[in-house]
Amino acid sequence: MPSFRQHIETLERWRRFPGVERLAGGVALTFDDGPDPDATPAVLDALDARGVRATFFMVGEQVEAHPELARSVAERGHAVGLHGFRHVEHDLLDDQRRDLQLCAEAVGAATGARPRLVRPPYGRFSAESFAACSELGLSPVYWSAWGGDWEPIPAERIADLVVRDLDPGTIVLLHDSAGYAYRESARPTAEAVPAIVATGREAGLDFVLL
Numbered sequence: 351m352p353s354f355r356q357h358i359e360t361l362e363r364w365r366r367f368p369g370v371e372r373l374a375g376g377v378a379l380t381f382d383d384g385p386d387p388d389a390t391p392a393v394l395d396a397l398d399a400r401g402v403r404a405t406f407f408m409v410g411e412q413v414e415a416h417p418e419l420a421r422s423v424a425e426r427g428h429a430v431g432l433h434g435f436r437h438v439e440h441d442l443l444d445d446q447r448r449d450l451q452l453c454a455e456a457v458g459a460a461t462g463a464r465p466r467l468v469r470p471p472y473g474r475f476s477a478e479s480f481a482a483c484s485e486l487g488l489s490p491v492y493w494s495a496w497g498g499d500w501e502p503i504p505a506e507r508i509a510d511l512v513v514r515d516l517d518p519g520t521i522v523l524l525h526d527s528a529g530y531a532y533r534e535s536a537r538p539t540a541e542a543v544p545a546i547v548a549t550g551r552e553a554g555l556d557f558v559l560l
């Protein structure tokens with residue numbers, strides 16, 4: 351988990367650089383860091399099996415490495431957003447606008463989609479990258495619940511962390527790649543999807559696209 355200080359710093363940035371943290375209703379599942387052959391196919395199958403559509407914030411370099419997977423996400427009815435061309439904190443990038451633009455180009459080439467949503471790595475825009483969003487027609491999206499699935503934790507724990515915060519309007523942060531995390535595989539995230547969906551539906555919640 352991020353340290354308390356890191357988390358507070360992130361929330362301070364959300365105040366300076368506002369984005370969507372919650373919806374008016376429904377629950378939106380979102381998956382960052384893919385597409386990745388390790389777990390994206392399993393996540394797609396888990397969603398399909400339950401008739402849930404989700405939003406995937408893709409990394410441009412992952413899209414270029416696995417364009418067929420990116421296309422499959424879009425073809426199976428999910429929404430595609432941008433997570434940057436490289437998975438690097440925006441403060442550390444030389445040209446932050448260019449990074450978002452390259453990501454949009456990679457996603458467009460692979461899927462034919464023109465993404466309108468962006469979530470920066472670690473949920474942290476810089477002043478420069480936030481300003482670039484409006485120039486590029488991108489709406490910032492954050493989250494209001496997470497599965498802690500950048501850590502090597504089992505599916506049951508991921509589901510527990512998510513469902514305790516599920517209520518109308520929740521945007522759930524999950525990851526369909528372990529490429530930028532502290533775990534070997536993102537498959538536990540795919541394995542957590544059935545329990546998350548079942549618990550949400552028992553509570554009368556609909557799963558919606560952003």
Ligand SMILES: [Zn+2]
Pocket residue numbers: 382383433437471472530
């Ligand atoms: Zn990420």
